[in-house]
Amino acid sequence: xxxxxxxxxxxDLNISFKAKSGTVQAVKSVSIDVQPGEFVSLIGPSGCGKxxxxxxxxxxxxxxxxxxxxxxxxxEGPGADxxxxxxxxxxxxxxxVRKNVExxxxxxxxxxxxxxxxxxxxxxxxxxxxxxxxxxxxxxGGMKQRVGIVRALATSPQVLLMDEPFGALDSQTRSVMQExxxxxxxxxxxxxxxxxxxxxxAIFLSDRIYVMTARPGxxxxxxxxxxxxxxxxxxxxxxxxxxxxxxxxxxxxxxxLAAMGSELSQGGCExxxxxxxxxxxxxxx
Amino acid sequence: xGLTDRHAMEVPPTTAVPANPTGHRPSLSAIQGGxxxxxxxxxxxxxxDWLDTGLAKGILGTISIGGVLLAWYLATRFQLDFxxxxxxxxTPMDVLDKVREVNQSTRFLTNVGISVRRVVFGFMxxxxxxxxxxxxxxxxxxxxxxxxxxxxIFRPIPAIAWVPMAIMLWPSxxxxxxxxxxxxxxxxxxxNTIHGVEEIDEVLFRxxxxxxxxxxxxxxxxxxxxxxxxxxxxxxVGMGVAWVSLIAAEMISGQFGIGYFTWEAYxxxxxxxxxxxxxxxxxxxxxxSKAIQLTSKLAMPWMGAAGGKK
Numbered sequence: 001x002x003x004x005x006x007x008x009x010x011x012d013l014n015i016s017f018k019a020k021s022g023t024v025q026a027v028k029s030v031s032i033d034v035q036p037g038e039f040v041s042l043i044g045p046s047g048c049g050k051x052x053x054x055x056x057x058x059x060x061x062x063x064x065x066x067x068x069x070x071x072x073x074x075x076e077g078p079g080a081d082x083x084x085x086x087x088x089x090x091x092x093x094x095x096x097v098r099k100n101v102e103x104x105x106x107x108x109x110x111x112x113x114x115x116x117x118x119x120x121x122x123x124x125x126x127x128x129x130x131x132x133x134x135x136x137x138x139x140x141g142g143m144k145q146r147v148g149i150v151r152a153l154a155t156s157p158q159v160l161l162m163d164e165p166f167g168a169l170d171s172q173t174r175s176v177m178q179e180x181x182x183x184x185x186x187x188x189x190x191x192x193x194x195x196x197x198x199x200x201x202a203i204f205l206s207d208r209i210y211v212m213t214a215r216p217g218x219x220x221x222x223x224x225x226x227x228x229x230x231x232x233x234x235x236x237x238x239x240x241x242x243x244x245x246x247x248x249x250x251x252x253x254x255x256x257l258a259a260m261g262s263e264l265s266q267g268g269c270e271x272x273x274x275x276x277x278x279x280x281x282x283x284x285x
Numbered sequence: 286x287g288l289t290d291r292h293a294m295e296v297p298p299t300t301a302v303p304a305n306p307t308g309h310r311p312s313l314s315a316i317q318g319g320x321x322x323x324x325x326x327x328x329x330x331x332x333x334d335w336l337d338t339g340l341a342k343g344i345l346g347t348i349s350i351g352g353v354l355l356a357w358y359l360a361t362r363f364q365l366d367f368x369x370x371x372x373x374x375x376t377p378m379d380v381l382d383k384v385r386e387v388n389q390s391t392r393f394l395t396n397v398g399i400s401v402r403r404v405v406f407g408f409m410x411x412x413x414x415x416x417x418x419x420x421x422x423x424x425x426x427x428x429x430x431x432x433x434x435x436x437x438i439f440r441p442i443p444a445i446a447w448v449p450m451a452i453m454l455w456p457s458x459x460x461x462x463x464x465x466x467x468x469x470x471x472x473x474x475x476x477n478t479i480h481g482v483e484e485i486d487e488v489l490f491r492x493x494x495x496x497x498x499x500x501x502x503x504x505x506x507x508x509x510x511x512x513x514x515x516x517x518x519x520x521x522v523g524m525g526v527a528w529v530s531l532i533a534a535e536m537i538s539g540q541f542g543i544g545y546f547t548w549e550a551y552x553x554x555x556x557x558x559x560x561x562x563x564x565x566x567x568x569x570x571x572x573x574s575k576a577i578q579l580t581s582k583l584a585m586p587w588m589g590a591a592g593g594k595k
Contacts, residue, residue, distance in 0.1 A: 060491055080497030090492040094510040094587045103506070104496035135590040155496060 005071050006158035006191035008034040008057060013066035015052055025216035026052040029066070032210055032219060034159070037189040041202035041209045043248065045256045049217025050195050054163050057193060058084050070159065080104055083152030087164040089144040091136040097147050098123065098132040104155035119154060126150050126180075142173040146180065159191045166201070175233065178204055182231045199248050203241060204231055211251045214258055221251050375557040380564070383557040393546065397565060400531060400543040403459075404573065407466025408527050415471050415523070416516060419478025420508055436475070444469040444530035448537050462534045462542070469530030470523035477522070481515025482508055514588065517581040524577055528570045543569070 015027040026049040034040045042050040055061040056068060059078035068075040070082065078084075091100050098119050105115035123129045126146055136144055145165055152160060166174045182205055185192060196202050202209050203225055211221040225244065227235055235241055335341050354377055359365075361376040375383075387393035422429045444465050451461035485508065493507050535544030547562030582588075 058491070058495055060494075078491065078494035080495070082495060084492065084495040086488050086492065088486070088488050090486075090488045092489060092492075092507070092510070094513070094585070103493070103498075107497045107499070107502060135587040137587065137590050151492075151496070161495075 006034070006036045007071050008032075008159060008191060008193060009067070009069045009072075010053070010057065011067045013053070013056065013068065014064045015049070015056060015061060016064055027056070028216035028218050030212075030217065030219055034191045034193050036158075036191055039185055039192045039194065039205055039207045041194045041196055041206040042212060043196055043199065043202045043209055043252065044212030044217065044220075045214050045252060046197060048212045048214050048255070050212050051163055053212075053217065054161055054193060054195050057159075058082055058161050080108065080155045081157050082159045082161055083155065083157035085145070085148050085152050085160065085162040085165045087167045089136065089141070089148065089168075091144055091147055091151070093136050096133050096135055097128060097139070100136070100147060101151045101154050104151065108155065122150050122154055140173075141169050142177055145169065145177065149181070149184070153188070157190070159193065162192065162194045164195050164197070166198075167196075174201075179233060181205060186230045199245055199252065200236060200241075203227070203244050203248070204233075204236060209248065211248060211255075214255050220255065223248060373556055375560050379557040380560045383561050387558075387561065396541055396543050396546045397569070399541045400535065401569065403463050403466055403542065404524075404527055404531055404569075407463045407531070408470050408524060410463075411467045411470035411474055411523060411527070412520065415474030415519065416478050419475045419516075419519075420482055420504065420512070422475075423479040423482025423512070424504070424508060440472050440476075444526070445533045445537075448534055451534075452538055458538060458540065462531065462539060465534040466527050466531040470527035473522040473526055474516070474519040477515045477519025478512055481512030481519075484515065485511035513585055517577065517584070520581075521574060521577050524573050525570065528566070528573070532566060 010030060010032045013027055013030045014025070016023050016025045018024075030053060032040070032042075032053075042053065044050050052061060056063050057075065059075050059082070075082075091097075092103070095103065098116070101119040101122060102115045105118060106112075110118075120129060120132065123132055126149075128143065128146060128150065131139065131143065131147075136147070139147065145168075148165070149160075166177045169177060178201055185205075192205075194202070194205060206225050209223045209225060210219050211223065212218065213220045223244070227238075227240065336345075358377050360371045361374050365371045418432065422432060447465055447468055448461075451464050452458065455461040455464055489507055489511060490503065493503055498506070531542070532544035532547075535542035536548040539545035539548075543562055543565055547559055547566070550556075550558030550562060
C-alpha cells in the first residue's frame with residue numbers, strides 16, 4: 001500500500017441519464033483530484049450527483065465525456081484496485097464474515113490456507129475475529145459496515161471509495177465508526193474518496209473537501225481542512241472546527257435553497273404567492 | 286434466548302475502538318441479565334412455549350392423524366350415507382389387510398419403485414434444465430428476449446394435456462411418462478429461478494465486481510447462492526406438480542406405477558387397493574417434499590442464522 005500510488009484524476013467529467021422526462025444531467029464538467037494517500041470528501045445536497053461521480057470512479061457508471069484515470073491509467077470498469085464500501089450493507093448474506101473478507105483474495109486466485117490466514121489477521125486488527133464464523137444477518141449495522149471496510153481493504157487496493165458508508169447508522173455508532181476509520185487511515189495512508197452529506201463527518205475525516213452544487217452536479221468549492229493529524233473527537237469542539245462548519249454550511253445552504261427554489265418555482269407553491277422563487281424562500285428562511 | 290444473544294452482538298468489541306469511553310459498553314453481566322430473569326419464574330406455564338416442544342408436536346400430530354382414521358373408521362363401519370356415500374368405501378382394517386396381502390408378492394413394491402424412478406428422472410432433468418435456463422434468462426437480457434416468448438406459449442399447457450402428444454413423440458411409453466413428469470416440474474422451477482435471480486440486490490453484483498470478480502465467478506458465488514431461496518421454492522412446488530403429472534400420466538397411459546395400480550384397482554373393483562394406492566401416493570409425496578425441505582436447510586445454513594442459534 002505504497003503512498004506513491006492511488007492518484008485519482010477526474011477531468012471535465014459529464015454524466016447524464018435518460019429519464020422519463022428526458023435526459024438528466026447528473027454531473028457537469030467536474031474536475032477533481034485525489035492525491036496518493038489523501039483523504040478527500042465530496043459533500044453536497046442529496047441528488048447532487050456525488051454518488052454518480054463515485055460510481056463512475058468505481059467503474060459502475062458509464063460517462064458521457066471527460067477523462068477518469070487512476071495513476072494515469074484510464075478507468076474502464078470495476079476492479080480490485082479500487083475498494084468500494086457501499087451505503088447499504090453489501091456483505092454476501094450466504095458467506096460468513098471470514099468468507100466475505102476472503103472473497104476478493106479468492107478471486108485473485110490465492111490459496112485457501114493463505115487467504116484464510118490473511119482474512120483472520122485483518123479481522124483481528126478490526127476486532128472482529130470473534131465473529132469470523134457469523135453470518136452477516138447476525139451482526140449489528142456498525143459491525144456489518146466494519147466487515148465491509150475490511151473486505152474492501154483485503155485485496156490491498158490503492159484507493160478506497162466510500163459512498164455514505166455510515167449513512168444508515170445511528171449517531172452513536174456513526175461517531176465511533178468515524179474514529180475507527182480515521183485511525184485506520186492514519187495507519188494505512190491510502191487514498192480515500194468519501195461521499196457524505198454530513199458536514200462534521202467530512203471535516204473530521206478529510207484533508208480536502210469538495211462542495212458540490214445541486215443538479216446538475218458541479219464542484220462549487222474546494223476546502224482544505226487545516227486540522228492536524230491524527231484527528232481526535234475533541235477537535236470537533238475547537239473554534240477552527242466550528243468556523244469550517246459555518247463556511248461549508250453556508251455554501252451548502254445556498255445550494256439546497258437553489259435546489260428547493262427551483263422545485264418551488266416549478267409549482268410547489270402554487271396559489272400561495274406568484275413570486276416565491278429562490279429569492280423569496282431565502283427571505284422567508 | 287434469541288433476544289439476549291442478539292443484544293450481545295450489538296455491542297462492538299472495545300479492541301477496535303481505542304478512543305471509545307469504556308462507559309459506553311454494557312458489562313457482560315448486564316448483557317446476560319436475561320437468563321436469571323427467566324429462571325425466576327419457572328412455574329408459570331406458557332401455552333405457546335409448550336406448543337413448540339417436541340412432546341406437544343407428537344401428541345397433537347397423533348391426535349390429528351388419529352382423528353382422520355377414527356372418522357374414516359366410523360364413517361365406513363356404520364356406512365354413513367348423507368349425500369356423500371360411504372357404502373362401498375373400505376374400512377381402515379380392510380386397507381391394513383390389503384397391505385399384508387400386497388406384500389406377499391413384489392407386484393406392489395415394483396409399482397412403487399417404478400413411480401419413484403420416473404419422478405426422480407423427470408424431476409432431476411427439470412432441475413438441471415429449469416435452474417440453468419432460469420439463471421441464463423434472469424441474468425442475460427438477450428437470452429431472455431430470445432427464449433421467454435416461446436416458453437410463455439408452452440407454460441399454460443398443463444403437463445397432462447401433453448399425454449397424447451408425448452406418446453406420439455417419444456419412442457417408448459416409459460420415456461413419455463418421464464417427459465410428462467419433467468414438464469410438470471420444469472415450469473415452477475424455471476419461473477422461480479428467474480424470479481430469484483431478478484431479486485438479487487444490485488449492490489451485491491457491484492460489491493463482487495469491485496473485488497475483481499469475473500462473470501463466471503459472479504454466477505457461481507453471487508447469482509446461484511443469491512437465488513437459492515427462490516430456487517428451493519421452485520423445487521418444492523415443482524416436486525408437487527411432478528407427482529400430480531406422473532399419477533395422471535400413469536392413469537391414462539401407464540403400465541406399472543402407483544397411479545396405474547390405483548386406476549387398475551378401480552377397474553377390478555378392488556376398493557381396498559384404491560385406498561392403499563392413494564395413501565401410498567400421499568406418503569411418497571410427503572417424503573419427497575420433506576427431502577427437499579431437508580436439502581434446503583443443509584444448502585442454506587445462513588437462513589435462520591439471525592435467530593441466534595449458532
